Each structure stands twice: as C-alpha cells, then as structure tokens.
Amino acid sequence: MTVSTERFQKATIIFRKDHTEDLWSIRVRPEVPLVFKPGQYATLGIEEEGKVVERSYSICSSPHEAEVEFFFELVMRGRVTPPLYHRQVGDNLLMRRNAKGTFTLDGRVGHKQHLLVCTVTGVAPYVSMARTLAREARLGHYSGAKLVVLQAASRSWEFAYRDELESLAHEFSWVKYVPIVSRPWEDPEWKGEVGRVEDILRKYIDDLGFVPPHTTVYLCGHPQMIENGKGILRRRGFSKESIRGEVYWAPQKEIS
C-alpha cells in the first residue's frame, strides 16, 4: 500500500503508560513537529488490508512539549483502538500532518472563566489547556483565565490525569479539579463527589459563581453527557455561544 506522505507522517511511540486494562496514554515523536493549539485533535491512522483507517484523538500535551501525548480508551469491538492497543514503545503510527478542531479556549466571547466538563478520556484537551496556561503562568505571563475541570468516570482508578491536575490546582489558585465517580457501589473507598456529571455541574456553577454571562462551559466525551449537559446549561441561562461541545462518538440508535 502507498500511504500519502503529503497527508500522513510516521509517529514513533516513545513512551507508554497503562492506567487500567482499557485506558492508556502514549507519547509519540512525529517525523515533523505537529503544530496545534491546546484543545485541538490529531488524526491517527493504522494500516489495515491495504487501507488507512483513521480516527480523531484530542492532544493531551501542550504545544511546547517535544512529544505529542494521547489518552485512549480501548473500545472492544472497535476498528482502530484494538490494533492501537497492541502498539508498544518503538512501534509507529500514521498521523495526519495537520491538527484540527475548534475546541480551544474561547477567544470569541472573551470569558475568563472556563468550566471544563468531561467523561474519562474527554479530559485530554483540558490537560493540554492546563499545561499550557501553567507554563505561561510560570514564565510570568498568566492570562487571568480560571479553569475548573469536572471529570466523570465510573470508578476512581479511571482518573488517569488526577495527580497532575490536583498538583496544578495545588500550585495555582485559578485551577480547580473535581473528579466525580458515577458507580460508587463499585468503588466503596471513594470519598469524593458521586453521581452524574450533569447533576454535579449545576452545583458547581452556583457554588463557584461560574454563572452566565461570565463563563464558557466546555463539554467533552460521551455524547449523552454532552446532550444532557447542554440542556441543563441552556435552562440555567447559558447562551449557545457560551457552550462548546466535543462529541467523541455517535450515540447508538435505539432499536425498538
């Protein structure tokens, strides 16, 4: 098979960390550095029966880092994640040369308060944003942005970037991280927030004063969470322009 080298380049895996049996992160080194903004995604491909099969993946790393980092969830019957799961350090992937996406920190409405809501791997773009703003702040260029990350997962061991986000929250008063477990009966030791992220969302909007018209809310990951979240936010008075969504996959159609 001839892969278009105009569109694709090779990216070599130089680090891999398994968080659970179906969640893992990798860092890759592309042949040519990828230019992107925090919140954008890359298109990764694997070669299968003479064709390139591609999927989008939000970039976790910050543009200033030498390697590009991704956080994956294995979809058992998926086409791309099972072969990706078997790639180890030293193996290659295909990566489109251009990053894409508009799920970046809002430049349009000019809000400084950003409520970043996600399910599991949907934290990836927020890690990129937080790393980038933290670096700028350490260099003395803090923009005045406030970030609150609400991350939902079934159980606490799925919060792969929890230590990093907690440590940023400890370092900077303008970062807050709230992990939320939706199946506390499977995680009896968990002492933090429990429930559905959409419901916890309401509480934090009011408690933190992250209210319209000063706040942009970002919703990333599970399609149902995004749909429910949008409804709640619209009813709470957020304008369409103040709600941003990044849907990771299409919801399955109900068969009646």
Ligand SMILES: Cc1cc2nc3c(=O)[nH]c(=O)nc-3n(C[C@H](O)[C@H](O)[C@H](O)COP(=O)(O)OP(=O)(O)OC[C@H]3O[C@@H](n4cnc5c(N)ncnc54)[C@H](O)[C@@H]3O)c2cc1C
């Ligand atoms: C902008 C964007 C950014 C994304 N970023 C990430 C990321 O950072 N990390 C990440 O892991 N994925 C991310 N995704 C999802 C990713 O593109 C793939 O859809 C996902 O990895 C599944 O690919 P697959 O080929 O293994 O499964 P597919 O063959 O595409 O899907 C098989 C079936 O599983 C469903 N499905 C797909 N993903 C999931 C899921 N996570 N849970 C439950 N059902 C699912 C599909 O609707 C389909 O019915 C992103 C998607 C978009 C659009």
